[in-house]
Amino acid sequence: MTLREEYAELQSKGLKLDLTRGKPSPEQLNLSNRMLELPGAGDYLAADGTDTRNYGGLTGLPELVEIFAPLLGIPKGQLLALGNASLQIMHDVIANAMLSPVPGAARRWVEEDEVVFLCPVPGYDRHFGLCERFGITMVPVALTGQGPDMDEVERLVAEDPRIKGIWCVPAYSNPSGEVYSAETVRRLAAMTTAAPDFRIFWDNAYAIHDLTEQRAELADVLDACARAGNPDRAFVFASTSKITLAGAGVAFLGSSTANVEWLKALMSKQTIGPDKVNQLRHVRFFGDADGVLAHMAKHRALLAPRFETVEHVLERELGGRGIARWSRPEGGYFVSLEVPDGCAAEVVRLAKEAGVALTPAGAAFPYGHDPRDHHIRLAPSYPSLTELREAMEAVALCVRLAAEEQKQG
Amino acid sequence: MTLREEYAELQSKGLKLDLTRGKPSPEQLNLSNRMLELPGAGDYLAADGTDTRNYGGLTGLPELVEIFAPLLGIPKGQLLALGNASLQIMHDVIANAMLSPVPGAARRWVEEDEVVFLCPVPGYDRHFGLCERFGITMVPVALTGQGPDMDEVERLVAEDPRIKGIWCVPAYSNPSGEVYSAETVRRLAAMTTAAPDFRIFWDNAYAIHDLTEQRAELADVLDACARAGNPDRAFVFASTSKITLAGAGVAFLGSSTANVEWLKALMSKQTIGPDKVNQLRHVRFFGDADGVLAHMAKHRALLAPRFETVEHVLERELGGRGIARWSRPEGGYFVSLEVPDGCAAEVVRLAKEAGVALTPAGAAFPYGHDPRDHHIRLAPSYPSLTELREAMEAVALCVRLAAEEQKQG
Numbered sequence: 001m002t003l004r005e006e007y008a009e010l011q012s013k014g015l016k017l018d019l020t021r022g023k024p025s026p027e028q029l030n031l032s033n034r035m036l037e038l039p040g041a042g043d044y045l046a047a048d049g050t051d052t053r054n055y056g057g058l059t060g061l062p063e064l065v066e067i068f069a070p071l072l073g074i075p076k077g078q079l080l081a082l083g084n085a086s087l088q089i090m091h092d093v094i095a096n097a098m099l100s101p102v103p104g105a106a107r108r109w110v111e112e113d114e115v116v117f118l119c120p121v122p123g124y125d126r127h128f129g130l131c132e133r134f135g136i137t138m139v140p141v142a143l144t145g146q147g148p149d150m151d152e153v154e155r156l157v158a159e160d161p162r163i164k165g166i167w168c169v170p171a172y173s174n175p176s177g178e179v180y181s182a183e184t185v186r187r188l189a190a191m192t193t194a195a196p197d198f199r200i201f202w203d204n205a206y207a208i209h210d211l212t213e214q215r216a217e218l219a220d221v222l223d224a225c226a227r228a229g230n231p232d233r234a235f236v237f238a239s240t241s242k243i244t245l246a247g248a249g250v251a252f253l254g255s256s257t258a259n260v261e262w263l264k265a266l267m268s269k270q271t272i273g274p275d276k277v278n279q280l281r282h283v284r285f286f287g288d289a290d291g292v293l294a295h296m297a298k299h300r301a302l303l304a305p306r307f308e309t310v311e312h313v314l315e316r317e318l319g320g321r322g323i324a325r326w327s328r329p330e331g332g333y334f335v336s337l338e339v340p341d342g343c344a345a346e347v348v349r350l351a352k353e354a355g356v357a358l359t360p361a362g363a364a365f366p367y368g369h370d371p372r373d374h375h376i377r378l379a380p381s382y383p384s385l386t387e388l389r390e391a392m393e394a395v396a397l398c399v400r401l402a403a404e405e406q407k408q409g
Numbered sequence: 410m411t412l413r414e415e416y417a418e419l420q421s422k423g424l425k426l427d428l429t430r431g432k433p434s435p436e437q438l439n440l441s442n443r444m445l446e447l448p449g450a451g452d453y454l455a456a457d458g459t460d461t462r463n464y465g466g467l468t469g470l471p472e473l474v475e476i477f478a479p480l481l482g483i484p485k486g487q488l489l490a491l492g493n494a495s496l497q498i499m500h501d502v503i504a505n506a507m508l509s510p511v512p513g514a515a516r517r518w519v520e521e522d523e524v525v526f527l528c529p530v531p532g533y534d535r536h537f538g539l540c541e542r543f544g545i546t547m548v549p550v551a552l553t554g555q556g557p558d559m560d561e562v563e564r565l566v567a568e569d570p571r572i573k574g575i576w577c578v579p580a581y582s583n584p585s586g587e588v589y590s591a592e593t594v595r596r597l598a599a600m601t602t603a604a605p606d607f608r609i610f611w612d613n614a615y616a617i618h619d620l621t622e623q624r625a626e627l628a629d630v631l632d633a634c635a636r637a638g639n640p641d642r643a644f645v646f647a648s649t650s651k652i653t654l655a656g657a658g659v660a661f662l663g664s665s666t667a668n669v670e671w672l673k674a675l676m677s678k679q680t681i682g683p684d685k686v687n688q689l690r691h692v693r694f695f696g697d698a699d700g701v702l703a704h705m706a707k708h709r710a711l712l713a714p715r716f717e718t719v720e721h722v723l724e725r726e727l728g729g730r731g732i733a734r735w736s737r738p739e740g741g742y743f744v745s746l747e748v749p750d751g752c753a754a755e756v757v758r759l760a761k762e763a764g765v766a767l768t769p770a771g772a773a774f775p776y777g778h779d780p781r782d783h784h785i786r787l788a789p790s791y792p793s794l795t796e797l798r799e800a801m802e803a804v805a806l807c808v809r810l811a812a813e814e815q816k817q818g
Contacts, residue, residue, distance in 0.1 A: 021464070023463055023464055024463065026460065029453075029460065029462040029463060032462070033450070033451065033453075035686075036447075036448050036449060036450060036451070036452060036453060036686070037446050037449055037450055038445075039445050040445060040446055041442070041445060041446055042442065042445070043445060044438075044442075044445060051435065051438065052656065052657075053438040053441070053654040053655065053656060053657060054432055054433065054438060054654075054655045054656055055430070055432055055650070055655045055656050056656065057656070083492060083493070083684075084492070084683065084684040085680045085681060085682075087679065087680055087681060088679055088680045091678065091679040091680070092679075095504050095508065098508060098519075099504065099507060099508075099519070099543065100542075110507075110508070110519050126678075126681075129678045130678055130679075132678070133509075133675065133678040133679075134508065241464070245462040245463075245686060246462065246463045246464045247461065247462060247463055247464050247465065247466070247681070247682055247683075247684060247685050247686065248461075248462060248684045248685065248686035248687065266542065269500065269535075269538045269539055269541070269542040270496065270497055270500040270501075270539075270542075271494045271496055271497045271500070272494060272496060272535075272656070273494075273656055274493065274656075275492075275493040275656060275657045275684065275687065276656050276657065277445070277654060277656065277657035278657065278684065278687065
């Protein structure tokens, strides 16, 4: 049977599978179902006597901050517990920097002729969406397996004052899965930047989202920045979206005291406070930091077999053929699949026509443009194991078919 | 006993009372305590099968929109259910208008030499705080008891293209308590504005917050704008902050289709969606629009006696003396107290030194500046009836003392 015939057979199955987004599965969400009844009858007072039902509490519930500060490695006085989406905090930090000078800035970013962010690739499409929304020019830099190519990053930021930021997903990077090395963190913190108001947007989305019992070893970026004499360089973002309920979690921001005070002053005009009842709900659900880690072990038990399935099918179907490489992440939500240059969009098209939705080719690159058209992001968390196996077999077949047909011209 | 002696006696009581903010009382919050256990075990699916626990649903849960659309008089296709704070939505609409042209705008507001908002006075200090945060110049216009002085508003907006907006709390205005007349609404909707991108910021915070069984009769501003050929003129804001839990409610935005599409496109970059579990919690708690109104009757039962106490004490202590006037609102959260010109700050100071915290004098005016120093905002919702009576007796004494001492020079 030719690959075309196999593909025709695949199409006839009428699959309807979705690997597009890093969404938790229903089984993962079930792990937090007790939250649907929390904080529970008559339970609304915080430890300090605050009535969580009422207005106020701009910086978040102290006991929730207390639980997450050690997990995120951020001093609790520099950690804010906010709304339900870290994306929104990232958005708001940029919007604020556009309209009010960040500490150390000569002017508001909106007054600059051009604002440029470095974008390690492959990266997170929603980060790039924020840049597009704010008219920020994106310059890709390659990831190396240890974080971004630091020689290139250092060279660019040293000479170009228009470069105001860099996006980083430092642990289990979306989608490459790599963890930034201590040396990468040190160099990011210490490098000389032409812009006095350069900022690292440190999206620590997968801080405790390990796929093995080994916790990711990630250097403390705020500490590294402080030690290097650049205390205000990093904004750290995190959330419980992939810990408790994806749409009903709590997002966190950590930074230097100066950055936090800058943000608090602006936030005090924007809101009277976050949803403290939901924060109390999280406190009751976890109890303490160990409770969070115990909960993450349950996610791991559901996620690890999915990643093993991806690895197993890719190795069986594509191993040794010289047409594909893929990541073997030890945490996070994604697998990066690299196919022959010029084939990624075709693979995604073929998969779509066989009923398997993949993230659009190029999505992991600024402006949705993968110059080599070779990268595909796989998101294995949502489907069941059976669906995932079917989907991956379909993807592997599409890769073989696209590669063969490209070779034949 | 002289007033000074009475005041010394008051001070010796060591009161510690707070009338500063329009916060619901613990008894009001108790009315929604069932929410602390909702949506309840295993209850997370929306009517259309959406798993509210997961990501998505940018515009809010359709069944919650369905409940509030008739209460707010907004077509459900034009109503978004969002996060926990309408203040944040107002902030975000302005930030978006600063950075992306609103429908009909020639450019982004940040590119204008100056952006001006009309501020009916007395008004809501947090609205004025937003203007200060965004560098928007505030021009006060007088309220008349039927809404703003429309002759003045029409004259100003017709001639000055820098005027991009007007703040309105149209029902039970904060703090005057007045309800905008149908004629005011019609004129706001129909008036000729020099700015093509002029917007009404219609903060309908007290839409259903009546203190009597009579519902406020407020004309439909979106319909009036559409009929007048200015369909995109108004943004309507509302929330359940003073319906369910002040810090854990749901905020709403309603506007024209063009404005809503503009905002949705920007929001799609900012967030993956609001907290749908909290929205489902609200759906389960209310059931339907009648459930909301039945719930508001319980608030009324707690609030009406507080407003009666304010009226009773003010009338008894200050009536007929020619030194004070005050509002007798039929809804909302505030009483406006007018004292002799030049006395308001002194009354607030005297009250503070007798242990009664009042909203700072001038807070209801742009830049915190009441040019006549005559207005005091009273917020009677939070204290118990006993505390409120004590506080109001103290306030009345402070008014008499300040007026007398001013007269004596």
